[in-house]
Amino acid sequence: MSEPVTVQVRAEHDYDVLIGSGLLDRLPALVGDGVARVFLMHPPALAEQAAAVAGRLTAAGYGVRTHQLPDAEQAKTVETAAGCWAALGQNAFTRTDVVIGLGGGATTDLAGFVAATWLRGVRVIQIPTTVLAMVDAAVGGKTGINTDEGKNLVGAFHSPGAVVCDLDWLRTLPEADLRAGMAEVVKCGFIADPRILELVEADPAAAMDPAGPVLAELIRRAVQVKADVVSADLKESSLREVLNYGHTFAHAVEHYEKYRWRHGEAVAVGMVFVAELAHGAGLIDLALLQRHRDVLTALGLPTRYRPGVWEELRTAMGRDKKTRGATLRFVVLEALARPTRLVGPDPALLDAAYAAITGE
Structure with a gap:
């Protein structure tokens, strides 16, 4: 596993954007101690990859709840967000637990928004799997959903705990x-x-x-x-x-x-x-x-x-x-x-x- 390039973002808390290959093994260290549960959000096309991520986290001792989202911008609705809130409540996620967004820009936008609004803010780790998400959506802490009136009109600023840009994801990107x-x-x-x-x-x-x-x-x-x-x-x-x-x-x-x-x-x-x-x-x-x-x-x-x-x-x-x-x-x-x-x-x-x- 080669050493990734690290870009630091200064926000309400500083965080690192890791850029490299083979970064999955670093994920448990980024989730950290004192975390019981991880809520892993992903689109349908990444179900197999999400299972691999969940397996790595489970092996590290975390309880993992995977949650499949609709495709692309269809995920960024208040109804989808409400479904995430319901799953978090039903699985007793607390303020010390972590949300992970695995996917493209729509997934990371929604994951950030759900994390910002659950219990008025829990930690989120973004794992962008597209170029768009790596260079834009997953970095910076702007989160949001769409409404009938326009794109990203409802949202919050909520900086991630870390962003993991594993370039290996891009090899299978359409x-x-x-x-x-x-x-x-x-x-x-x-x-x-x-x-x-x-x-x-x-x-x-x-x-x-x-x-x-x-x-x-x-x-x-x-x-x-x-x-x-x-x-x-x-x-x-x-x-x-x-x-x-x-x-x-x-x-x-x-x-x-x-x-x-x-x-x-x-x-x-x-x-x-x-x-x-x-x-x-x-x-x-x-x-x-x-x-x-x-x-x-x-x-x-x-x-x-x-x-x-x-x-x-x-x-x-x-x-x-x-x-x-x-x-x-x-x-x-x-x-x-x-x-x-x-x-x-x-x-x-x-x-x-x-x-x-x-x-x-």
């Missing part, structure tokens, strides 16, 4: 999911670490190879970007909003598409939308706008969206967490790795950015 997760990696390149973009541009195939060193380096760099931002602004009072680059439009797309689009696919289009917006506002040049399209296209991610639904998307964006009153606020770039905010942009700029990504 290519479409790996590709979608790369949108969040690219986002970190545009807002903070241009070396990420250079690595992707130099060899897109290597960037997508789950067994190779390039993807491991990209994940480490993206986690470091998020750790740096979260450590400086835990509860999204100012700086942390930059991590939402492309997300205002992306969440509107996800809501309109009833979550049939993968999150990363929507973020890819969302980044092009805000790049068009920044270019239209005179903040970035044409070369940086085109670089968005080129990098995302090299990874096989979408850069266009359907025409004819602008009013629906505009309404959904009005419910975004960054909106204040009726004023839309977007994270944009004023240069590479220099994010800023565009507050209340002219409606004509918004219309033009939407037209540009639809090809109208």
Whole structure:
């Protein structure tokens, strides 16, 4: 078992993000002493893997209750959360016990939310199994569920006790999911670490190879970007909003598409939308706008969206967490790795950015 890379996040309590291979044997030490029970949440596709994790924890002396969730965003409902609360109560989970989220971003979002709300907060350990979850959802302590009105509108800030990014999980990840997760990696390149973009541009195939060193380096760099931002602004009072680059439009797309689009696919289009917006506002040049399209296209991610639904998307964006009153606020770039905010942009700029990504 090789030594993992460790990235520390400073929060209400500091915690480590472990990045490496063969990390399952480290899990009992992370759960720690004084814990009687572990509540292990997982999606259906990871039932076999969850059994292996449960077996390792049982052998270490913990009582383990596995709890299967619906697939993907279907898990992030108040009904699913209530089912978790019921199981925790029926199995007498106390404040000294631990919740573990094993899965992608939807699973880690829900696991964090359930942990934040059970007995007003119990410890959670996240085991992300997708690129998206490793670099974004599992790190930072933002938890939440969806409602009919929008994505992640109900949630809590609840930092994990640890995050275990075992890169071995990625070897069996469907290519479409790996590709979608790369949108969040690219986002970190545009807002903070241009070396990420250079690595992707130099060899897109290597960037997508789950067994190779390039993807491991990209994940480490993206986690470091998020750790740096979260450590400086835990509860999204100012700086942390930059991590939402492309997300205002992306969440509107996800809501309109009833979550049939993968999150990363929507973020890819969302980044092009805000790049068009920044270019239209005179903040970035044409070369940086085109670089968005080129990098995302090299990874096989979408850069266009359907025409004819602008009013629906505009309404959904009005419910975004960054909106204040009726004023839309977007994270944009004023240069590479220099994010800023565009507050209340002219409606004509918004219309033009939407037209540009639809090809109208």
